[in-house]
Amino acid sequence: MLDHIFLTVSDSDRSVAFYERVLPILGMTARHDYDGKDGPPGHPDLKGFGANGRMFFWLRQGVAAPGAVHVGLVATSPAMVDAAHAAAMAAGASEIHPPGPQLHYDPRYYAAQVRDPDGHSLEFVHKSWQHEGQQR
Secondary structure, X not given: OOOOEEEEEXXXXXXXXHXXXXXXXXXXXXEEEEOHHHOOOOOOOEEEEEEOOEEEEEEXXXXXXXXXXXXXXXXXXXXXXXXXXXXXXXXXXXXXXXXXXXXXXXXXXXXXXXXXXXXXXXXXXXXXXXXXXOOO
16 A cells, blocks of 8 residues: 655646646645755655645646656546546646546556656546445
């Protein structure tokens, strides 16, 4: 299980504005900025997002490497996938694939995929079997 991820972005302000429009739709409504000078020498400033008392999605300023990461974000319904996709597109994302069933994985796998302003691949994913108490 993951605890957190850092995503390096080329323009922190632009990325924070983008993610503030998209992540709350997926339930990530908490925001926290961490001043790197409060940490050990060389620690970066971080812009955090989270939910349920946990900060786990962090942005840091630097040289973005969009091909190095793909982030899949949980949606609790197909409607949430649709809403996150629409918000991302309205916030300046570019589309990789529109919302719909991903039959090459499973007919119950519903997702949309976009690129954030730095080109990082984001996927909004609803796997119905995970919300029905089943495991795959």
